[in-house]
Amino acid sequence: MLELISQPWPWYTSGIVIAFVMVLLLFFGKSFGFSANLRTICSACGAGKTVKFFDFDWRAQTWNLLFLVGAIIGGFISAEFLSSGEPVQISQATIQDLQQLGISAPDGMQPTEIFSLSAAFTLKGFLILLLGGFAIGFGARYAGGCTSGHAISGISNLQLPSLIAVIGFFIGGLITTFVLLPLIF
């Protein structure tokens, strides 16, 4: 059994569990939206004193911070106890495309060219993660949600704004993939 769990899970398992988590949170009286935590953390750190947007009762969002803590624990459990240690099983075509950019085939979950500490603390590596993160934080709040809030919860509720946001996610993602990455690497 553990051997079976330790293999990578097929996509439908993941889709089912993500929908289950969304429904679970609804029945807990909450709604699934991960990036709201970033606003909560800013507020908890005192950002409300300087910026009105962060001046709200962040303690009411504690449940979502607990969900965040759970997500970290879930990652830890997977890495420590449920992992076969096999590299990510991406398609051959992607491996070849990325090799042309100078990014090696998967060895674990993440490419060493970006996520190893030696890469992350070069100027280029540091800026990739910092600016990438900045765009995610800025864009998520501007759009009013991220993948969980728009692509999953919003579209499930047939919200046109969420569909527009997801189209935006892809416009941005395609620009990075086909324009920025070849310039950077």
Place this chain on the structure above:
Amino acid sequence: MKSIKFIIAGILFGIVMSKSEAISWYRIQEMFRFQDFHMYGIIGTAVVLGTIATFVIKKFKLRDIQGNPIVFTPKEKSVPRYLLGGTIFGLGWALTGACPGPMFVNVGFSYWAIFIAIAGALAGTYVYGAIKDRLPH
């Protein structure tokens, strides 16, 4: 008990995102290059089941565990904020290979470099809050 259920839901989320490799930069690249069905399968299955669940909850006016009606707040109507905000988000998503949830799951995976992206995401959130009134919404 009141709070532990949120931690458990989070653990479930963290495990499934890890085990389906959705936290991997490689998988996000594969998605944006349209070279495998994997990520589309994950999001597609979640959306189809989520739509059915949302429909059923509304249709039968189901209540949450505290007995309150489950309400869905419709998103504010607009185009620029979703299109512009979404595009900026997408630029970062493809660069770091992690949206906000997977960023934190990666911490559990001991990919410490992700803290740089998390710091960036907090800074981005703060800057948005500071200049939001000057942006088209």
